[in-house]
Amino acid sequence: MNCVSKYPQLSETYEKVRILSFEEKKAAVSDENKMNTLLDAILDLKKMISHKTEIIEELITELESITWIDESGKNELMLINDIVSSLKDFRSTLIRFYVSMNFIREKGIAKTEINQFKNAIDDLKEMTNDLESRFFILPSMPEFQETTKELSLV
Amino acid sequence: MKIYCLQEFKNQYEKLVRKNSYASVETDIIEYFFNNSIEQLASGTRLNNSNDTPYIKKRLKGSGGYRIYYLLIIKDDNVYLMFLHPKTGSMGYDNINDETKAFLYKKVLESIRTKHLFEVFVTNQKLYFKNINDI
Numbered sequence: 452m453n454c455v456s457k458y459p460q461l462s463e464t465y466e467k468v469r470i471l472s473f474e475e476k477k478a479a480v481s482d483e484n485k486m487n488t489l490l491d492a493i494l495d496l497k498k499m500i501s502h503k504t505e506i507i508e509e510l511i512t513e514l515e516s517i518t519w520i521d522e523s524g525k526n527e528l529m530l531i532n533d534i535v536s537s538l539k540d541f542r543s544t545l546i547r548f549y550v551s552m553n554f555i556r557e558k559g560i561a562k563t564e565i566n567q568f569k570n571a572i573d574d575l576k577e578m579t580n581d582l583e584s585r586f587f588i589l590p591s592m593p594e595f596q597e598t599t600k601e602l603s604l605v
Numbered sequence: 606m607k608i609y610c611l612q613e614f615k616n617q618y619e620k621l622v623r624k625n626s627y628a629s630v631e632t633d634i635i636e637y638f639f640n641n642s643i644e645q646l647a648s649g650t651r652l653n654n655s656n657d658t659p660y661i662k663k664r665l666k667g668s669g670g671y672r673i674y675y676l677l678i679i680k681d682d683n684v685y686l687m688f689l690h691p692k693t694g695s696m697g698y699d700n701i702n703d704e705t706k707a708f709l710y711k712k713v714l715e716s717i718r719t720k721h722l723f724e725v726f727v728t729n730q731k732l733y734f735k736n737i738n739d740i
Contacts, residue, residue, distance in 0.1 A: 598711050
């Protein structure tokens with residue numbers, strides 16, 4: 452463009468816009484790539500959190516099945532006690548991971564997956580308490596034991 | 606299979622079903638208890654040490670759902686619904702304590718003996734309770 456104007460500002464602005472337009476076209480491709488990388492990372496994060504949730508849910512089902520084993524001897528109770536301790540440790544680790552995702556959650560990223568993960572952690576805590584109830588606390592209540600005996604005669 | 610419930614269960618159910626956020630509780634109970642055999646109902650967390658009369662805590666509808674406590678008397682093909690609570694929402698809470706678990710267990714035994722029970726039945730996909738002394 453070789454138009455001559457008495458206002459050099461026009462030529463300068465024109466030159467500026469021309470360069471910006473060209474640079475933006477060049478950048479668009481790489482910006483799109485960056486956005487795709489970010490979206491892929493978010494998808495990977497969602498998958499990773501969902502996978503952890505599934506593992507916890509499967510573990511809870513396995514723990515439920517333990518409550519159906521018949522009266523246990525000292526060795527079994529010791530193992531169950533170890534399981535309870537490990538579960539508490541496991542939960543602490545999961546909680547730390549959950550807290551580490553606070554900044555992601557606050558930005559609304561993977562909100563559903565993070566909430567489901569938190570619910571699974573809460574259920575794991577509930578299941579751990581129930582295991583303790585089933586094998587250690589309720590059996591130590593004489594009235595509870597008496598009720599079991601009496602129900603078998605109903 | 607016959608399904609009975611304690612007064613505690615009926616009271617809690619009636620409170621929940623009145624709230625819109627827990628409206629699904631009726632369908633959830635019908636689907637689980639009226640579409641499964643007693644053998645299939647013997648799943649979840651067993652709180653006592655009996656295969657013949659298991660005292661069960663069931664997670665209904667997963668994490669954010671309900672917790673239902675019930676007793677099975679396998680030889681009689683009878684189910685006794687004892688208590689339920691949601692995990693989330695205005696009436697939700699995490700768990701009941703051990704004293705309450707023990708109280709409900711004793712209460713179901715007394716209620717079976719004294720026949721202070723309601724029979725639970727379904728008509729047109731609706732849950733109804735009938736005092737067994739009126740039957």
